[in-house]
Amino acid sequence: MTHTHTPRCRDLLGSISEYVDGSLQDDLCRELERHLSECENCRIVVDTFKKTIYLYQSSSAEADLPVGVRERLFKRLDLDEFAKKA
Amino acid sequence: MMVISSQSEISFQALKSGDRAEFARLVDLATPAIYRLGLKMLGNSQDAEDVLQNTFLKALQSLDDFEGRSSPMTWLYRIAVNEALMLIRRRKPQVEIADEPVGESDDIIAPVQLTDWCCLPESEFLTAESKKALDAAIQTLPEKLRAVFILRDIEGLSIQETMEALGLSDTAVKSRLLRARLHLREQLSVYFGGRLKEEINK
The missing domain is CATH 1.10.10.10 (Winged helix-like DNA-binding domain superfamily/Winged helix DNA-binding domain)
Known part of the structure; x- marks a missing residue:
């Protein structure tokens, strides 16, 4: 697939981050959505851009602390006496 | 229980006055996030643990300078990012130069x-x-x-x-x-x- 970038596509790219964060001005937002309805390639970029952020956001919840990390940390900080709580 | 104690806000005053129990509470509250940051910045668990330990050691040393203009968490993130960047630079000294154009160009x-x-x-x-x-x-x-x-x-x-x-x-x-x-x-x-x-x- 090839994508000929028009000046509009370029403008769009600059505001895509604020668009997905919901902080883009209303008029710019409407203009962008109008463009997305006409430009398949930009729609794909926006969709995969959103999905990328979503995947990273949801990956942050997992990942438990490996065994021993907390204990070694409390020891290093000389906080052994408080290490029992958790 | 852990959950309850971490929900109440960390007392800035207690931290500043050297309350060790309060600092320990901050450590427990912030450890998962700071470890994760180290892990994502450096890409391996050993470096992540170094970042984690160095962050809290630095925090203890610089409690006097912490003015509470940002939240304790934001303050810790700041220290942790600096620790991570330092570790990265120590690993590959050429990084700073190579990074400059990408970091600043729009x-x-x-x-x-x-x-x-x-x-x-x-x-x-x-x-x-x-x-x-x-x-x-x-x-x-x-x-x-x-x-x-x-x-x-x-x-x-x-x-x-x-x-x-x-x-x-x-x-x-x-x-x-x-x-x-x-x-x-x-x-x-x-x-x-x-x-x-x-x-x-x-």
Whole structure:
């Protein structure tokens, strides 16, 4: 697939981050959505851009602390006496 | 219980007056986030643990300088990012020079990958291999962009908090965030685009 970038596509790219964060001005937002309805390639970029952020956001919840990390940390900080709580 | 004690706010006054129990509470509250930041910045658990320990050691040493203008958490993030960047620089001294143009330039690279991989089955995104691909992609980001992306999109800080944690302007945070996200989109498109092809050829 090839994508000929028009000046509009370029403008769009600059505001895509604020668009997905919901902080883009209303008029710019409407203009962008109008463009997305006409430009398949930009729609794909926006969709995969959103999905990328979503995947990273949801990956942050997992990942438990490996065994021993907390204990070694409390020891290093000389906080052994408080290490029992958790 | 852990949950209850971590819900009440950390007392800035208690921290400043050298209350060790309160500091221990801050350590417990912040450890998962600071460890995760180290892990995403450096890409391995040993370095993540170093970042974690150094962050709290530095925090203890610099409690006197902490003025409470930002939250204790933002303050810790700031120390942790600096610790992580220092460790990265120590690992490869050429980084700073190589990083400069990417860190400061506003050039946006036009998207190259145009495969719509959003339609892959949800289970495809949850595999160990996919998670590895996500982590590997972060490591390809220039450090300055990586720090912004991790704080904003993984740790969930606001633009304002990210600015405070990194000492950057609003424009700089937004510009780095945009470039980081676009870069990662390209990387993930290569990976998941490949998965999509396999899916179709099944």
